[in-house]
Amino acid sequence: MTTTSGKEIILGVTGSIAAYKACEVASLLVKRGVRVTPVLTCSAQKLVGPASFEGITGNQAVTDMFDSGQNQEIEHIAAATRADLFLVAPATANVLAKAAQGLADDWLSTTLLATRAPILFAPAMNTNMYGHPATQANIATLSDRGCHFVGPDSGTLACKTVGAGRMSEPACIVERSMRLLENSDDLKGRHVLLTSGGNHEPIDPVRYIGNSSSGKMGFAVAEEALRRGAKVTVISGPAEVAPPVGCKVIPVQTAQEMCDAALLIAPGADVVIGVAAVADYRVEHPMTEKHKRNGNDLTLTLTQNPDILAAVGAQKKNGQITVGFAAETGDLVENAQAKLSKKNLNLVVANQVGVSDSGFGSDTVRAIFVDASGAVEELSLQSKGDLAHSLFDRITAILA
Ligand code: CTP
Secondary structure, eight states, X not given: OOOOTTOEEEEEEOSSGGGGHHHHHHHHHHHTTOEEEEEEOHHHHHHSOHHHHHHHHSSOXXXXXXXXXXXXXXXXXXXXXXXXXXXXXXXXXXXXXHHHHTOOOSHHHHHHXXXXXXXXXXXXXXXXXXXXXXXHHHHHHHHHTTOEEOOOEEEEOTTSOEEEEEOOOHHHHHHHHHHHHSOOOTTTTOEEEEEESOOOEEXXXXXXXXXXXXXXXXXHHHHHHHHTTOEEEEEEXXXXXXXXXXXXXXXXXXXXXXXXXXXXXXXXXXXXXXXXXXXXXXXXXXXXXXXXXXXXXXXXXXEEOOOHHHHHHHTOOTTOEEEEEEEEXXXXXXXXXXXXHHXXXXXXXXXEOSBTTBSTTOSEEOEEEEETTSOEEEOOSEEHHHHHHHHHHHHHHHHO
């Protein structure tokens, strides 16, 4: 069961033309029983007044860090501590840059630093500003730190350009907020095991065959499982990012090591998810001494690694859920269906690789759920954290 009633949200409003839509966001949140503390930056106040937010929320809008009478220099810490969610809608390029850098020069940016609540940004800006490498780098930094994003949508913007940058619809922002507020105990008492990252298959003591898996998707899945109260074990091959705090990490290098660990732990797991980009082949006879360049070409014989998920699927116990990720460049659904039956899985997340906004290393992903009942659901481009959220909604539905 989930409940969001009585939860508290700080609604940060910054100086985008979409600021007027923040009133509707506030109104929809209040209708869902959430207590909303509005915070308006100076620029936001040039576009929309605090009185509207005060009327809608019944709470005093925070407008000035040093407004005597509001005692806000103390209150910003109190509100940041109390909040269950910090929503910034609309979020300008400026506030994203400040948050990414840790700047604290007004109430909103100061409180963003002080809060320990989840943070959700709803970006809204001109297409070129959104696409600028600086903004994209700031979004990547904030995503890596665990911040959530909703939108932006594409369409005709206030500046008459067409493209990405329009703030998501208020209803959509509120739905995302509700999900982040939900009580997260639906995996309490469950053990989630996942493989994550890539593999290094040795050629000799100093060289290996590897792939470009960043580990971001696996760790997003681990984080979501932790948020829902699960005990989480991650068998992690080499990764670029750090695992979330709270999970048990078993570091491995090769596919065989990953397989041995998975087969050992899987019998005690309720859910096994293969997020790892497993090396399908290894060097048959890795050299024990460093190979010296000797003027000749080098031929390596590769031999197949075990299929870890198929091996787990073959010993699957009653009620256990197994899930695979299928990174594909084409025929996503057909390939996912084939893997679903071959590996005895309940669900496959087919994700598009080979495009810039999805796949290895990117922060966003285009995915399709294909399940054992034959259902196919195509998801919109979204962050890896959001995909993990939708994935566990599916998994908990199957477990129930
Ligand atoms: N997988 C696995 N062991 C392997 C290969 C893949 O456990 N040796 C898992 C992955 O973690 C993923 C799923 O199986 O969850 C699908 O992986 P993918 O690489 O897409 O499929 P393969 O079975 O390797 O098939 P192919 O590479 O030919 O598409």
